Amino acid sequence: QVQLVESGGGLVQAGGSLLLSCAASGRTFSTYDMEWFRQAPGKEREFVAAISRNGGSTRYADSVKGRFTISRDNAKNLVYLQMNSLNPEDTAVYYCAATKSYPTFRPGAMDYWGKGTLVTVSS
Numbered sequence: 836q837v838q839l840v841e842s843g844g845g846l847v848q849a850g851g852s853l854l855l856s857c858a859a860s861g862r863t864f865s866t867y868d869m870e871w872f873r874q875a876p877g878k879e880r881e882f883v884a885a886i887s888r889n890g891g892s893t894r895y896a897d898s899v900k901g902r903f904t905i906s907r908d909n910a911k912n913l914v915y916l917q918m919n920s921l922n923p924e925d926t927a928v929y930y931c932a933a934t935k936s937y938p939t940f941r942p943g944a945m946d947y948w949g950k951g952t953l954v955t956v957s958s
Contacts (some may be wrong), residue, residue, distance in 0.1 A: 836860075836861065836947075837859055837860065837863065837867060837933050837946070837947040837951035837958075838859070838860040838861070838865065838934065838947070839857055839859050839860075839928065839931050839932070839947055840857070840858045840949055841855060841856070841857050841929060841930065841931050841949045841950070841951055841952040842855070842856050842857075842858070842952055843855040843856050843952060844928075844929060844952030844953045844954045844955075844956070845953075845954070845955070846955045846956075846957065847921055847954070847955070847956055847957070848855075848956070848957050849921060849922050849923060849956055849957065849958050850918070850920060850921065850922075851868045851921050851956070852918060852919045852920075852921065853889050853918045853921065853954060854915060854916070854917050854918070854927070855871070855915065855916040855917075855918065855929055855931075855952060855954070856913055856914075856915055857869070857871075857913065857914045857915070857916075857931030857949060858912060858913055859900070859912040859913070859914070859933070860912070861912075864909060864912040864933075865888055865889075865909040866935075867887060867888055867933040867934065867935065867946075867947075868885065868886065868887050868888050868934050868935065868936065868937035868938070868939075869885070869886050869905075869907060869931060869933055869934075869938065870882065870883075870884065870885040870886075870930060870931070870932050870933075870934065870938065870940075870945065871883040871884045871885075871905060871914075871916045871929060871930065871931055871932075872929070872930045872932075872942055872945075873925075873927035873928065873929045873930065873954075874927055874928050874930070874951075875900070875926060875927040878927075880930070880942045881896065882896050882940040882941070882942075883895070883896050883899055883903065883916070883929070884896065884899065884903055884904075884905035884906065884916060885907065885937060885938035885939070886907050887916050887937045887938075887939070887941070888909075888913065889909075890893045890906065890907050890909070892937070892938075893905050894938045894940075898924075899918075899925075902918065902919050902920045902921075903916060903917065903918050904916070904917040904919075906919075909925070914931055916929065916931075918954070921954075921956045922956060922958075923956045923957070923958045924956075925954060925956050926954060926955050926956050927953075927954060928951040928952065928953050928954075929951060929952055929953075929954055930948055930949055930951045931949045932945035932946075932947060932948045932949070932950075933945065933946055933947040
């Protein structure tokens with residue numbers, strides 16, 4: 836069992852940056868690949884970024900490539916999403932999720948989810 840708690844969301848102006856964190860419980864965090872998803876109002880949940888269990892591989896959605904960076908610290912049971920050059924289209928609830936498969940890109944393939952953190956980007 837893995838419990839995930841996201842933090843770091845908030846209101847930011849277009850062009851700004853935010854750092855999201857996801858804290859995981861349990862001693863098995865390093866055995867899970869991690870992904871970030873987001874869901875905007877009225878839209879389906881979509882893939883944002885993925886990182887392999889040892890941090891050696893990352894993948895990004897085209898919409899965030901070059902602006903967002905995913906990373907992890909297995910010693911601290913943390914995964915991060917650094918978001919730069921934010922625009923209003925990035926407004927969404929951001930979720931971290933854990934899986935044993937990498938990468939999945941699919942919400943339905945994830946084993947555990949956090950409750951999300953809201954990011955609002957004003958124009």
